[in-house]
Amino acid sequence: xxxxxxxxxxxxxxxxxxxxxxxxxxxxxxxxxxxxxxxxxxxxxxxxxxxxxxxxxxxxxxxxxxxxxxxxxxxxxxxxxxxxxxxxxxxxxxxxxxxxxxxxxxxxxxxxxxxxxxxxxxxxxxxxxxxxxxxxxxxxxxxxxxxxxxxxxxxxxxxxxxxxxxxxxxxxxxxxxxxxxxxxxxxxxxxxxxxxxxxxxxxxxxxxxxxxxxxxxxxxxxxxxxxxxxxxxxxxxxxxxxxxxxxxxxxxxxxxxxxxxxxxxxxxxxxxxxxxxxxxxxxxxxxxxxxxxxxxxxxxxxxxxxxxxxxxxxxxxxxxxxxxxxxxxxxxxxxxxxxxxxxxxxxxxxxxxxxxxxxxxxxxxxxxxxxxxxxxxxxxxxxxxxxxxxxxxxxxxxxxxxxxxxxxxxxxxxxxxxxxxxxxxxxxxxxxxxxxxxxxxxxxxxxxxxxxxxxxxxxxxxxxxxxxxxxxxxxxxxxxxxxxxxxxxxxxxxxxxxxx
Amino acid sequence: xxxxxxxxxxxxxxxxxxxxxxxxxxxxxxxxxxxxxxxxxxxxxxxxxxxxxxxxxxxxxxxxxxxxxxxxxxxxxxxxxxxxxxxxxxxxxxxxxxxxxxxxxxxxxxxxxxxxxxxxxxxxxxxxxxxxxxxxxxxxxxxxxxxxxxxxxxxxxxxxxxxxxxxxxxxxxxxxxxxxxxxxxxxxxxxxxxxxxxxxxxxxxxxxxxxxxxxxxxxxxxxxxxxxxxxxxxxxxxxxxxxxxxxxxxxxxxxxxxxxxxxxxxxxxxxxxxxxxxxxxxxxxxxxxxxxxxxxxxxxxxxxxxxxxxxxxxxxxxxxxxxxxxxxxxxxxxxxxx
Numbered sequence: 047x048x049x050x051x052x053x054x055x056x057x058x059x060x061x062x063x064x065x066x067x068x069x070x071x072x073x074x075x076x077x078x079x080x081x082x083x084x085x086x087x088x089x090x091x092x093x094x095x096x097x098x099x100x101x102x103x104x105x106x107x108x109x110x111x112x113x114x115x116x117x118x119x120x121x122x123x124x125x126x127x128x129x130x131x132x133x134x135x136x137x138x139x140x141x142x143x144x145x146x147x148x149x150x151x152x153x154x155x156x157x158x159x160x161x162x163x164x165x166x167x168x169x170x171x172x173x174x175x176x177x178x179x180x181x182x183x184x185x186x187x188x189x190x191x192x193x194x195x196x197x198x199x200x201x202x203x204x205x206x207x208x209x210x211x212x213x214x215x216x217x218x219x220x221x222x223x224x225x226x227x228x229x230x231x232x233x234x235x236x237x238x239x240x241x242x243x244x245x246x247x248x249x250x251x252x253x254x255x256x257x258x259x260x261x262x263x264x265x266x267x268x269x270x271x272x273x274x275x276x277x278x279x280x281x282x283x284x285x286x287x288x289x290x291x292x293x294x295x296x297x298x299x300x301x302x303x304x305x306x307x308x309x310x311x312x313x314x315x316x317x318x319x320x321x322x323x324x325x326x327x328x329x330x331x332x333x334x335x336x337x338x339x340x341x342x343x344x345x346x347x348x349x350x351x352x353x354x355x356x357x358x359x360x361x362x363x364x365x366x367x368x369x370x371x372x373x374x375x376x377x378x379x380x381x382x383x384x385x386x387x388x389x390x391x392x393x394x395x396x397x398x399x400x401x402x403x404x405x406x407x408x409x410x411x412x413x414x415x416x417x418x419x420x421x422x423x424x425x426x427x428x429x430x431x432x433x434x435x436x437x438x439x440x441x442x443x444x445x446x447x448x449x450x451x452x453x454x455x456x457x458x459x460x461x462x463x464x465x466x467x468x469x470x471x472x473x474x475x476x477x478x479x480x481x482x483x484x485x486x487x488x489x490x491x492x493x494x495x496x497x498x499x500x501x502x503x504x505x506x507x508x509x510x511x512x513x514x515x516x517x518x519x520x521x522x523x524x525x526x527x528x529x530x531x532x533x534x535x536x537x538x539x540x541x542x543x544x545x546x
Numbered sequence: 547x548x549x550x551x552x553x554x555x556x557x558x559x560x561x562x563x564x565x566x567x568x569x570x571x572x573x574x575x576x577x578x579x580x581x582x583x584x585x586x587x588x589x590x591x592x593x594x595x596x597x598x599x600x601x602x603x604x605x606x607x608x609x610x611x612x613x614x615x616x617x618x619x620x621x622x623x624x625x626x627x628x629x630x631x632x633x634x635x636x637x638x639x640x641x642x643x644x645x646x647x648x649x650x651x652x653x654x655x656x657x658x659x660x661x662x663x664x665x666x667x668x669x670x671x672x673x674x675x676x677x678x679x680x681x682x683x684x685x686x687x688x689x690x691x692x693x694x695x696x697x698x699x700x701x702x703x704x705x706x707x708x709x710x711x712x713x714x715x716x717x718x719x720x721x722x723x724x725x726x727x728x729x730x731x732x733x734x735x736x737x738x739x740x741x742x743x744x745x746x747x748x749x750x751x752x753x754x755x756x757x758x759x760x761x762x763x764x765x766x767x768x769x770x771x772x773x774x775x776x777x778x779x780x781x782x783x784x785x786x787x788x789x790x791x792x793x794x795x796x797x798x799x800x801x802x803x804x805x806x807x808x809x810x811x812x813x814x815x816x817x818x819x820x821x822x823x824x825x826x827x828x829x830x831x832x833x834x835x836x837x838x839x840x841x842x843x844x845x846x847x848x849x850x851x852x853x854x855x856x857x858x859x860x861x862x863x864x865x866x867x868x869x870x871x872x873x874x875x876x877x878x879x880x881x882x883x884x
Contacts, residue, residue, distance in 0.1 A: 349773070351772060371777065372773070373775030373776070376774075376775045382773070384773060389767070389769065390770055391773050393763055394766075395766055396762070396766065403759065404763060404773075405775075407756060407763075407774065407775075408756075408775065416757065418755060418758070
């Protein structure tokens with residue numbers, strides 16, 4: 047029996063850049079294939095070709111053994127290929143049913159029979175173990191829920207092959223386990239699944255076979271049972287990396303003191319109350335918890351982007367009231383890598399240098415008598431690009447032309463430039479590949495050792511355990527801790543996080 | 547925003563212009579006219595004689611200065627539709643200021659121009675403040691303020707500052723030292739120099755000043771700007787003040803250069819035409835004098851068309867609308883992901 051989907055000798059170029067060359071990939075019914083690779087290895091390009099978003103320059107796409115040409119996602123969907131993108135493509139103001147049916151050929155007449163479709167959708171979702179309320183509006187659903195809607199949408203269109211692009215990047219541990227269960231159910235139903243991930247844990251949890259891409263080529267393809275983690279990491283990055291982070295122990299003065307803080311969300315509900323903690327120089331304090339428990343709101347209050355409902359914040363001993371503008375905070379050495387950095391922390395149509403300036407435009411080094419000095423900005427931006435191994439940038443090229451991972455590296459590098467006192471870093475390593483994560487973690491620890499106080503917001507317990515000096519948890523409107531990783535068990539933290 | 551005029555911007559401009567001419571030809575056909583002959587009449591009417599060419603220049607001046615004002619606001623993602631109102635406030639402030647002080651000798655003209663800029667700036671800043679403080683749509687607010695300016699001007703020239711003989715709705719002449727220096731027996735005036743110098747200044751400020759950086763940052767992403775410590779509200783007020791100031795200056799230049807007094811209908815529809823001027827230049831200040839010249843030609847040509855072929859003047863407005871649409875369509879295609 048021919049495989050459900052076979053990609054043969056796929057090649058794709060963007061200008062001078064060879065994104066893919068001679069890539070083969072086969073997916074059979076009931077098979078789960080992991081696709082591993084660093085940022086920019088070509089994983090997303092390959093999947094965009096498979097799902098009809100891009101046309102390949104070379105090679106063939108075979109569905110059930112027959113050659114096909116996808117002019118657009120509609121052709122791929124008609125051939126039974128569904129894709130869940132890293133950034134979900136849902137209309138926030140519409141309901142689940144409306145989103146699922148949007149553009150569906152079965153919804154062709156003016157008289158839309160949405161209720162019946164909603165029942166179908168609910169039945170489908172229940173069968174594969176995805177709790178979805180068809181009448182709920184997307185804007186009221188959390189990020190894991192939106193991912194479920196995307197999966198249901200693909201399956202409702204009759205997908206026999208489901209491509210998941212970095213599905214676990216935004217999920218908590220528990221949500222990740224739920225997703226694994228769904229993938230196993232799909233496998234039993236005969237759906238072929240392609241799982242793109244940087245995380246070896248994901249690959250080992252559900253995959254049958256693994257294909258490793260590096261610089262647009264397949265460097266390894268084998269049944270998973272025949273490959274060790276070390277072998278896969280080696281194949282992915284082409285060299286050994288040190289994963290161990292050497293931490294020096296420091297005991298610095300308190301730079302940030304938060305007392306009885308209460309904060310409201312955008313919708314007016316209280317995110318948390320009575321949160322207190324101290325952040326010391328030369329310390330990494332991790333803020334753990336399932337996303338949506340007020341981590342983002344806390345970061346925004348500290349950065350001066352959101353008013354506090356109650357409580358006090360002292361920075362270097364001086365009170366940070368709502369009247370201290372974000373700019374003043376930055377000038378005093380408070381830096382911030384926000385949650386949704388690709389929307390809220392970069393100017394995607396502007397150059398690397400102008401994006402570097404976004405955090406430093408008021409600095410005397412870049413502005414004199416009202417005029418911006420772009421030459422030093424370019425030089426410092428280029429230095430950040432070198433230090434953080436930024437790829438794909440060039441003079442005059444807009445930042446938006448770079449991959450998300452590379453934009454993120456610029457944001458982190460830019461925030462670390464100069465002599466910051468406090469860094470609020472929300473998921474600084476999320477979505478990056480293994481090598482970059484290790485390099486970035488090492489840089490953060492290095493800066494901590496040099497006296498920087500870091501508030502690390504993360505939902506990756508592995509990372510927290512590896513990096514943090516102390517841990518606090520936000521769960522169910524309260525702050526728990528702090529505790530030291532050496533003196534508390536991972537299970538204890540896990541229990542706090544899950545509200546136990 | 548793209549600074550590389552005319553390489554990248556030129557293509558969109560050409561597509562927009564070609565589309566505009568095609569649709570205009572269609573309307574002419576519908577009106578029972580020969581489009582080819584109309585084109586000859588327009589071009590001949592605008593460029594066929596030295597007199598006509600001077601007329602084109604005179605029409606270009608306010609369009610260029612207003613276009614610069616609109617570009618400043620649009621770059622901050624603030625849609626200032628109030629250029630007409632700010633123009634009128636500028637003209638009013640200029641006239642009242644120079645008549646209040648009387649002849650100041652060599653300082654008369656600078657004083658008049660400064661007063662016009664301040665008048666327009668305050669009127670613009672009002673809309674900016676309403677947007678920044680109450681999130682009131684600047685589009686609605688500036689359109690409403692246009693009507694207020696229009697009625698205020700109509701009342702002034704019929705009441706408090708009407709000419710002494712009180713026959714027409716207009717003010718007395720301003721003192722002669724406040725007249726703009728003119729060329730060729732008054733057929734055109736030094737406002738064209740002001741417009742060109744302003745284009746360079748606005749370019750330099752937008753491209754190379756800290757304010758220009760903050761303005762562009764707010765224009766591209768308000769959350770990102772706020773995150774970077776840029777107060778978007780302040781930038782919006784300042785952008786509207788600068789935008790209104792330029793539009794007010796355009797009004798003062800018309801008073802000093804063309805009318806030498808305050809009148810109604812000094813530049814009817816110029817505020818809307820200037821939007822097309824700014825968009826066609828892709829908001830690049832250095833390109834604006836050229837797109838303003840194009841619309842200067844169209845304005846004078848449309849006048850000739852009306853006189854010689856009886857084609858109604860509103861055809862020009864159709865052309866403008868088509869240019870705006872063509873530009874927006876070209877812009878939409880450009881911003882779609884590849």
